[in-house]
Amino acid sequence: MRAQEITFLKLVQGEKQFQVPLYQRTYSWTRPQLQRLWDDLVDLVEQQLEGGSPASHFLGSVVLAPGQLQAGGVQRWLVVDGQQRLTTIMLAFTALRDHIRDSSVEGSARTADRIHRQYLVNEFLEGDEHFRLLPTQADRPSYGACVSHSPRSGGADNVGAAHRFFRGVLASGQEQYGEGWTTAVEIALRDLLSIVEITAERGDNVYRIFESINNTGVGLSQSDLLRNYVFMLLPGRGERVYEQLWLPMQQQLGPKNLELLVWLDLVVRGESKTKQTDIYRVQQQRLEPLAGNEEALEKEISELARRAELLRRILDPSLEPNEALRRRLRHLASWGGRIHYPIALHLLDLVDAGNAGADEAAEALGYVEGFLVRRMLCQASTQSLNRLFMSMPGDMERDRPPAEAVQRYLSSRRRGWPTDAEVAEAVRSKPFYWNGQAQQRAYVLQRLEESYGSAEPVDYGRAKLTVEHVLPQRPAQAWLDMLAEDSDDGQTPQELHDLLVHTLGNLTLSAENSKLSNHPFQRKQQILEASSLRMNQEIAATPRWGRKEILERADNLAARAVALWPGPEGEQHADSAEWSGWADLRAALIAMPTGTWTTYGDIAELIGSHPVPVGNFLATKAGVHGAYRVLTAAGRVSASFRWPSDEHGGNPLALLHAEGVPFDASGRARGSHRLTAEDLASLLGKEVPEVGSTNGSSESVAAGRSVQARAARFAELLRENRPDAADAILSFLHSWEELAPGCHLDYGKAAETSCFLMLRRDTASRAGAIWPFTLYPVFGTVEVVFQYMRSRPPFDDSGLRREFMSRLNAVPGVELAEAKLELRPSFPLEVLAGHPEDVHAALSWFVRQVTLHEPQDGHGE
Known part of the structure; x- marks a missing residue:
């Protein structure tokens, strides 16, 4: 075998074809992997647009074995390893070509044609040899459609989804960066992605090579590597420094947070572009000049240990002695995520060094929270926020007080800090229920409730409150009759419902979700009146609950929101010609x-x-x-x-x-091919809770009532709403439990108690389980959860999902569109009663696939 570091252009140039062999899995990258690669590409593009000369980004290795020389003189290479990376870059080029072709820029058609010929095809060959990359058989139709710019390109499998992902981020980047964007993206893809090409010789056992590459042991972490390097340079002081500084730090933080600390240490020093995979290399370069100076190295470890104490306060705000700062850190911890860690550590650094007061740092963190919450309320994109906050410690003005510097930095127009007016408009109209994450939605409502200043504050940790719709997601006729009074000319009550139901004005917190259900408003009033939450008592005092009342409450909550979460300096109003x-x-x-x-x-x-x-x-x-x-x-x-x-x-x-x-x-x-607003939100990567979920997450099993109590509630709802089919459906569910070991039923806790057909009992939550169906007894549907299957082996293989869909579509009464292979399409609940054997056969195949692909004892992945 021989290896060399090359660019993508050098890899593909010439008359070549890369064929993915049969033993390789189908293309499996989804949004998380695509987003990581795209973030790296954007870093390279930004450096070009700023006039810099960016260093290349290491993409990984591609292992190739020589194949047969084709009749047309094309050298075929078998892709032993690296097909996911190679396919992804090819799909990025198909998207770039189509993005340029659809633009109105002069010469765009020529540029698109050049990209097509230069990277994607062997121009003068036909048939399979025309394509520079030939994926596995299962991926070829979808990949071929993308390369050929077919009307069927951008389908619902992983290949099509990757093409659509790149189309989306390219369009978003075009709006943000403007002229020069596409040229810089092409250069980054072509010349700035470093690939190690490893070429096998003829006669090498390529499958054994594949096995050896993909069965490696657990490597050392970045902090392990740094520790080994540092103490190699401390032969005299090493034992004392380890016992007094490194070991206590390691024990207090744990391995993951120690690695986080070593990365944050670089970020606050100004190394904002350091990736967590490069921590050791960058720290080693920084410390290398100190080799031979053990006193200086000890000071570096001492400084890291000091920052470890500050990081502990960020991770556990109860450790912060200052009340105002502790409250702000607790708010950001409740908001969730790690995006604020760099600026929080920088501010605590200033306080610890005596260069800022604790109250000043608290005010600065209040602006950070205001920036994040206001953007969430307005559905602003989270793209580039990580880079923004990583650059913040080094880019802020140093000659101003911290709070002023933070506010000025975030107030730049291109950073998109919403004004009071923008927040008010968004609270009235945007579907808040799909904004951010479940934890963040609950946090916003909790803070709004706290703004009422109740004499007896609620213990939110014990209350187990969840987000509840006052106007129900699935309204009974009485609700629609009331909305008919509020509808505009030509607008149906259902259309008005859809515009109002997920807005903040219609949402509250409650521990009584199952009691509230979709009851008429008068019954909900009785339940909400007994609530200890002021916002619920306020709703209960309202005589009716239609458009006017929801919008009035939205205006009230917006006023509270802009008071709680501060806005940009000088309330700079956007003068953009186009609404966001x-x-x-x-x-x-x-x-x-x-x-x-x-x-x-x-x-x-x-x-x-x-x-x-x-x-x-x-x-x-x-x-x-x-x-x-x-x-x-x-x-x-x-x-x-x-x-x-x-x-x-x-x-x-x-x-x-x-x-x-x-x-x-x-x-x-x-109708089976229609995408609802919920479907569109899911495709955009928004967290869309299932109707039967309680906390906005389908991944956690609801606590509270026992499984037996929820099972009884499901059966009760089934008999109330589907009396003719209830017994047959319950019998079908019993047959699922007897189908195979691990098959069992679980139930949601929300108003419409849903039923999940679960497989694998040995998991603490649905995050580690797999399930094919969710049943809704009131709405009368069986939801096929391809959206969740696609992240769970073996159904992360789009070919298996497509086969499962095909088997279900063979059942009379089921019509699932292949275009919804990454969503949650449904069919009528009565099908389970009318054709139980046919559905059972499809589920037996589903269980068999899961069983066949599970790792055997002692042979885990």
């Missing part, structure tokens, strides 16, 4: 898998608008990708639909049909 919601619209349309459609109302619900302005925007704004995929609620092309410029054209119905959307004889799109 239109960027969300563009992102949603790019994220749609080919073969799907949505409605003006779904888009309006997602972005916090109204169907009419959505339609006007699409009709007048040129260059909106996928505008023809937005139809009326009836699934028809709107009579008022117009292409906004001569550059576009064609029959929208014909375009959709070519992408795989089926239509009936009257020109109505098939």
Whole structure:
């Protein structure tokens, strides 16, 4: 074998083809892996745009074995290892090509064609040899569609999802960076990703090479490597320094937080671009000049130990002695995440050194919290926030008090700190229930409740409060009748419901979710009146609960929010010509898998608008990708639909049909291919709670009532709402429990007690389990949870998910669109009663696949 470090361009140039062999798994990268790679690429792009000369980024290795020389003179290489990286870069180039081709920049067609010929294909060959990369058979149709710019490109499998991911981030980056963006991205992909090409010789056993590469032992952590290096340089003082400084630090923080400390130490020193995989290398370079000076090295370890004490206060705010600072640290800890760690450590550093007061640091952290919460309320993108906060300690003005410096730094227009007016508008219209994470949504409502200043504060740790909709997610007819009184002309009560239901004005905290259910408002009033929360008592005192009342409460909560969370310096009002919601619209349309459609109302619900302005925007704004995929609620092309410029054209119905959307004889799109607002939010990476969840997360088993009590509640709801089918459905569920070891049932705790068909008992939460179905007894649906399967082996393989969908679609009454292979499509609950044997056969196959792919004892992965 021989190895060399090369760029992507050098890897692929010439008449070559890279073939992924059969023993390799299908393409499996999803959003987390794609986002990490993209973040690294953006770092390289930003350095170029700032006039710098960025160092290359190490992508990893690609192990190749020579294949047969093809008739056309093409050298075929078998990709023994690294196919995920190689496929990802190829898909990034397909997205870049399509992004450039769709732009209106002069010469874009030529540039797109050059990218296609230079990186993606062997120009003068046909058939399989035309493609520079030939994936496994299961991935070839989807990959081929992306390379060929087919109407079917960007499907619902992992290949299509990666193509759509890159289309989305390229469009977002174009808006942010403007001119020069696409050129810098191409250079980063082509020349700045460093790849170690390892080439096997003919006759080498390539499968053994594959096995050896993928069965390595556990390596040393970055902090382990640094410790070994430092104490190698301390032959005289090493034992004392280890016992007095390093060991106590290691014991107090633990391995993971010790590595976090060593990284944060670099960040606050100004090494803001250091990745956690490079900690050892950068620290080694910093300490290398001190080799031979044990006193100086001891001072460095002493400084690290001092910062360890400060980090402990960030991790556990109860350790902070100053009350104001302790409260701010506790608020940020409750908010969650680690994004604030660099600036928090920098501020505690200033206090510890006597260069700032604790109250000043507390005020500065208040601005950090205000920035984060206001952006969440306004659905601002979290992209680039990590880089922003990592750069903050080194980029802030040093000659100003810390609080002023933090506020000025975050108030820059391009950093997007929402003003009071923007917060008020967002609270009225944006679907808060899909904003941020479950922990953050609950935190916002908790802080708003605390703003009422109750005489007897609530113990939130013991209360087990969850987010509750006052206007229910699935309203009974009495609710819709009331909303009919508030609807605009041409607006149905259901459409008004969808625009209001997830906004902050309609949400509260409650420990009585199952009691509140979708009861009429009068019954909810009785329950909320008994609540100890002031906000619930305020709702209970309202005579009715419609549009006017929800918007009035939204205005009240917005006023409290802007008082709690401060805004930018001088309340700089954005003078942008375009509302931020239109960027969300563009992102949603790019994220749609080919073969799907949505409605003006779904888009309006997602972005916090109204169907009419959505339609006007699409009709007048040129260059909106996928505008023809937005139809009326009836699934028809709107009579008022117009292409906004001569550059576009064609029959929208014909375009959709070519992408795989089926239509009936009257020109109505098939409902099974429609993406709801919830589907669109999921595709954008938002956390969309299941209707049956209590805390906004499908990953945790609800505490509280016993499984037996929840099972009884599910059966009760089933008999109330599906009396003719209830016994047969319960019998079907019993057959699931007897299907195989590990098959069992679990139940949600929310108003509509849902039922989960679970597999694997030896897990503390659903995070480690797998389940095919969630049943909803009131709404009457069986949800097939492909969205959660795709992150759980073996169904992270899109081929297996597609096969499971195919088996279910063979059951009469089930129609699941392949375009929803990464979502949660559903079919009627009555199918379980009418065709139990057919569904049972599909589930038996599902269980068999899980069993076949589980690691054997002593042979874990």
